[in-house]
Amino acid sequence: MTTLIINGETHAVDAPPDMPLLWVLRDIVGLTGTKFGCGIAQCGACTVHIDGEPARSCVMPVAALAGRKITTIEAVGTTPAGQKVQKAWRELDVVQCGYCQSGQVMSAAALIASNPNPSDADIDAAMAGNICRCGTYARIRAAIKQAAKEA
Amino acid sequence: MSQGLLDAQHAPNGAAHRATLAAASGQLSRRAFLKLGAAAGGGLLLGISFSAAAQDSTQGSQGPQVGQSVGGDDGNEAPQDGVFEPNAFVQIDRSGKVTLIIPKVEMGQGVYTSIPMLIAEELEVPLDSVTVDHAPPNAKLFTDPLLGGQLTGGSTSIRYAWQPMREAGAAARTMLIQAAAQQWQVDPASCHAKAGEVLHDESGRRIAYGQLVDAAAHLPVPQQVALKDPKDFTLVGKPTKRLDSPEKVDGSALFGLDVRLPGMVYAAIVNCPVFGGTLASVDDTHAKQIPGVSQVVKVDNAVAVIGAHTWAAKRGASALVIEWNEGAGANVSMQQIVADLASASQREGAVARKDGDVQQAFGAAKTRVDAVYQQPFLAHATMEPMNCTVHVRPDGCDIWVGTQVPTRAVDAAVAVTGLRPEQVTLHNHLLGGGFGRRLEVDGITQALKIAKQLDVPVKVLYTREEDIQHDMYRPFYYDRLSAGLDANGKPVAWQHRIAGSSILARFAPPAFQHGIDPDAVEVAADLPYDLPNQLIEYVRQEPHAVPTAFWRGVGPTRGTFVVESFIDELAVAAKTDPVTYRRNLLGKSPRALNVLDVATRAANWGPPMPKGQGRGVSVMHAFGSFLCMVADVTVDDGDVRVNRVVCAVDCGMAVNPETIEAQMQGGIVFGITAALYSEITIERGRVTQTNFTDYRILRIDQMPQIDVHIVKSAEAPGGIGEPGTAALAPAITNAIYAATGKRVRQLPVGRQLMNAGSAAKSA
Numbered sequence: 001m002t003t004l005i006i007n008g009e010t011h012a013v014d015a016p017p018d019m020p021l022l023w024v025l026r027d028i029v030g031l032t033g034t035k036f037g038c039g040i041a042q043c044g045a046c047t048v049h050i051d052g053e054p055a056r057s058c059v060m061p062v063a064a065l066a067g068r069k070i071t072t073i074e075a076v077g078t079t080p081a082g083q084k085v086q087k088a089w090r091e092l093d094v095v096q097c098g099y100c101q102s103g104q105v106m107s108a109a110a111l112i113a114s115n116p117n118p119s120d121a122d123i124d125a126a127m128a129g130n131i132c133r134c135g136t137y138a139r140i141r142a143a144i145k146q147a148a149k150e151a
Numbered sequence: 152m153s154q155g156l157l158d159a160q161h162a163p164n165g166a167a168h169r170a171t172l173a174a175a176s177g178q179l180s181r182r183a184f185l186k187l188g189a190a191a192g193g194g195l196l197l198g199i200s201f202s203a204a205a206q207d208s209t210q211g212s213q214g215p216q217v218g219q220s221v222g223g224d225d226g227n228e229a230p231q232d233g234v235f236e237p238n239a240f241v242q243i244d245r246s247g248k249v250t251l252i253i254p255k256v257e258m259g260q261g262v263y264t265s266i267p268m269l270i271a272e273e274l275e276v277p278l279d280s281v282t283v284d285h286a287p288p289n290a291k292l293f294t295d296p297l298l299g300g301q302l303t304g305g306s307t308s309i310r311y312a313w314q315p316m317r318e319a320g321a322a323a324r325t326m327l328i329q330a331a332a333q334q335w336q337v338d339p340a341s342c343h344a345k346a347g348e349v350l351h352d353e354s355g356r357r358i359a360y361g362q363l364v365d366a367a368a369h370l371p372v373p374q375q376v377a378l379k380d381p382k383d384f385t386l387v388g389k390p391t392k393r394l395d396s397p398e399k400v401d402g403s404a405l406f407g408l409d410v411r412l413p414g415m416v417y418a419a420i421v422n423c424p425v426f427g428g429t430l431a432s433v434d435d436t437h438a439k440q441i442p443g444v445s446q447v448v449k450v451d452n453a454v455a456v457i458g459a460h461t462w463a464a465k466r467g468a469s470a471l472v473i474e475w476n477e478g479a480g481a482n483v484s485m486q487q488i489v490a491d492l493a494s495a496s497q498r499e500g501a502v503a504r505k506d507g508d509v510q511q512a513f514g515a516a517k518t519r520v521d522a523v524y525q526q527p528f529l530a531h532a533t534m535e536p537m538n539c540t541v542h543v544r545p546d547g548c549d550i551w552v553g554t555q556v557p558t559r560a561v562d563a564a565v566a567v568t569g570l571r572p573e574q575v576t577l578h579n580h581l582l583g584g585g586f587g588r589r590l591e592v593d594g595i596t597q598a599l600k601i602a603k604q605l606d607v608p609v610k611v612l613y614t615r616e617e618d619i620q621h622d623m624y625r626p627f628y629y630d631r632l633s634a635g636l637d638a639n640g641k642p643v644a645w646q647h648r649i650a651g652s653s654i655l656a657r658f659a660p661p662a663f664q665h666g667i668d669p670d671a672v673e674v675a676a677d678l679p680y681d682l683p684n685q686l687i688e689y690v691r692q693e694p695h696a697v698p699t700a701f702w703r704g705v706g707p708t709r710g711t712f713v714v715e716s717f718i719d720e721l722a723v724a725a726k727t728d729p730v731t732y733r734r735n736l737l738g739k740s741p742r743a744l745n746v747l748d749v750a751t752r753a754a755n756w757g758p759p760m761p762k763g764q765g766r767g768v769s770v771m772h773a774f775g776s777f778l779c780m781v782a783d784v785t786v787d788d789g790d791v792r793v794n795r796v797v798c799a800v801d802c803g804m805a806v807n808p809e810t811i812e813a814q815m816q817g818g819i820v821f822g823i824t825a826a827l828y829s830e831i832t833i834e835r836g837r838v839t840q841t842n843f844t845d846y847r848i849l850r851i852d853q854m855p856q857i858d859v860h861i862v863k864s865a866e867a868p869g870g871i872g873e874p875g876t877a878a879l880a881p882a883i884t885n886a887i888y889a890a891t892g893k894r895v896r897q898l899p900v901g902r903q904l905m906n907a908g909s910a911a912k913s914a
Contacts, residue, residue, distance in 0.1 A: 016442060019462040027417060027460035032409035033402020035583075036461075037534055038615040042843040045534060073402030089400040093392050093809055096259030096817055098399030098406075099534040099583030105400055124852035131843060133534045133584050134259045135820025137851040139813070 007075035017063035022046045033073035033102050044130030047103040054110040073102040081113035088147040096134035104130050194244040194364040199319045247361035249281040254301045255308045258585035260872040261810035262308040264393045272386045273320030275344040285579040301558045306774040306870020321376040330366040390809035407553040407580040408538045418455040418611040419464035422621045425836035426696035427480035434472040441467045450600040480696035480836035488694045492629035496650040500688030501666030504676040507684030512644035516635025520724050524713045525897040528831035529625035535583020537594040537613040541602035547574045553582035555589040563592040567599040587701035620838040625702030626652035630713045640725020645685040652699040653691045673706030679740035679772045704877030707773035715769040715881035746779040750799035754781035767885025771878040775869030776802040782882035786890045789905035793855040803866035815859045818875020824849040826880040827900050
């Protein structure tokens, strides 16, 4: 049993120590907002926050996470940065198919939380790990800037 | 998504066998249009047939027909010219909520916003009172007349819905007004509808739709409805926010992969690495020792490990020791595939178009230009990897998946399980990207074969590696072109032979007629340019064992790259500016000429570019829309960076400009990825690429500025999901030529400019 703190709640999960957090969230805890895209930390669809920092949950063994604060897309709206990012995402109509957007929102929220006024280069650095196959990048950039303005 | 108003009653279909592209078959019939029914839980239920309007929209550039009469004199009788067959439904319930059941799926293209806009406009209800349900699979009910099946693809959704959805809204509004007028005992003409209510200004009375629906349900369907003059539109044509944003930014949207069911197990699959190969034997000793692994299941060409969660299943899959019968597929290599195509392109093909006398024109031409173009196999790489959840029982089968072809999914279940269609329930979901991948049921079929061996629901997931290596691929195409120019550089002869796989011959056999694949020759056989003597041929050449399928932009993606590159070559041969050259050939296509002018003006076409930079153009007419792309690139040490793309699009009447802009932006990004990076290669019958590491996708730090100019138009709407991708690549490669003097005749650009440098041609 590993004890995880997910979105402020404590979960005792029966998972092998090497099981990536992604599958614990999706298959055991039942939080399916975090997505599987590549399994090798190349696409960012599985991004969550570990103690406020963005992390790719598909390569994050659950054994390393006991006692650490895990935030997923389902709860990021309760953080000030997450709320601003989600609002900007809605206002600028960022999404298309939407599959990658949980990860995009999580990466953007972490960026805004740590850097209230990101430059284009900051956005590139923070968001280049998140692939969007629908090509919503122009609106992602604009939405991050709008969210930052409200910070 | 709720499960819909209609029970999933599945008429026997066999759509897969009957499906055909209407454009190829020309067998559309004009049918009834609208009929009244009573909703199960009270309220007003209208059935809508798309046939008539869809036929109109296949005519291309006709304007919308306003005030077309509505069939069925009392709403319950079939009209004279055929049996009434509704293929979409709208219900207004007693709370005033409007529910649409449409045979179209949402995969990012925004139809779950734009189709509701059409009905809300005429029904006079706020957009947020309209919700959309997935139609259950039913080929009889939900066939798209443009596509010949219950399909979402080919940029047809708005073209299909434009007329009938507005007419349905107008008819319902007319009936609701009449119901109110009867209740008030006033003339219906003295009443009007607004924001979900009927109002009678003289008396100041008003009543909500929800209170009128039961009375309206007993009224006859109006014989005639007048549609709004477009100048009175309050919703259509206005940038409108997507209805599905909230659930997609907070993680609550449910894609196929997100299904969770009591007792569900998880399957990881290992497919035979070689196309066409089969399973010989498997040693699962180690796999079964992994905690959480419960079972190992064999199918003809794969092994699946069943686990309590995905991780157990994946680890189990890695621990399998499998022997494959690789078969003849193991001998397939790119070298052979390309050699076969090159040889096929030397053969005379089936004639897709013949104008004038090409041979005579070549004889009279002053200059001859010849070129060969090649385009690679492409994977779809949807962000949501292939997956399907299935529960097979002795008396029924449930499928949870996101699919572009619900009826084909049911057909697959019938074929695998032996159940009757009405015993199969398909729960369709949002699609985490379609791009043509989810027009195929190979993954669903495999999931069914696995589920058949279990007594619980099983979620079958492809890893990204399986998804890339066991896709069905956009075909490799080999094109041979020749043109003869007169003394002024004008193309007096144009000959184009296309060699490649026929997707339609497999996907919709009746559409493959006389050796012509209408998809493979699309655009190429219908150019907007004035070419008096042209011969367009197609040679079908299948790649051994490699499965092929549609890919975003379909035929026009492959055709536009070739013809717009070759037109550029002719401009060079004629020593004429590429835009001027095109302008001179577009005299008979004013809409194409207009987008060319709009885009090149916006892009400031003309002035020389700095060294190492270039600007290129492309023009396209496809999917009922006209596009022009102007791309600016920098070539530095063999690397290409796209700095800006200016796009002008005339897609007729713009229903939701917000979505049109988004689809152009997204289509362009999809096109840049393909032009610069994308290539699936095959050696020893196996796909070489594995994941996003070697099947690269454009990322935000490589993103160009994109400017979209939507041309105002009163023409019937054209498609927007496919064209942005289809028109893009040649603008890039033409810009590379402008920057370097190197003509890219083979995609992707990849590393082939390494030796071209950046200064081969100074500005």
